[in-house]
Amino acid sequence: MRLLRFLIAIACLAAGAIVGALNRAPVVIDLGFTRLPTNLGVSLLVALLLGVLIGGLAISASVVLPMRRRLARAQRQGAISAPTSGS
Numbered sequence: 001m002r003l004l005r006f007l008i009a010i011a012c013l014a015a016g017a018i019v020g021a022l023n024r025a026p027v028v029i030d031l032g033f034t035r036l037p038t039n040l041g042v043s044l045l046v047a048l049l050l051g052v053l054i055g056g057l058a059i060s061a062s063v064v065l066p067m068r069r070r071l072a073r074a075q076r077q078g079a080i081s082a083p084t085s086g087s
Contacts, residue, residue: 016045 020041027043029036 019044 020039023039023041023044025040027038027040029038029043
């Protein structure tokens with residue numbers, strides 16, 4: 001399993017390096033209050049990374065946190081009812 005993760009990480013790094021090397025055209029990103037001069041490859045990789053992070057946070061907030069709350073509630077109810085059923 002570790003080898004598979006390592007190989008996937010190396011493949012993603014190689015793909016990122018290739019995207020960065022092939023897209024060297026200069027671009028200027030205007031944020032309204034500032035302008036960021038960069039190249040196209042870097043801006044693509046940063047946009048992809050931000051999308052992954054924001055998507056992960058959205059999934060965590062909408063799915064994982066409510067499931068953890070439900071699990072904690074179920075464990076509390078199980079711990080409370082377990083001693084009463086055993087006596």
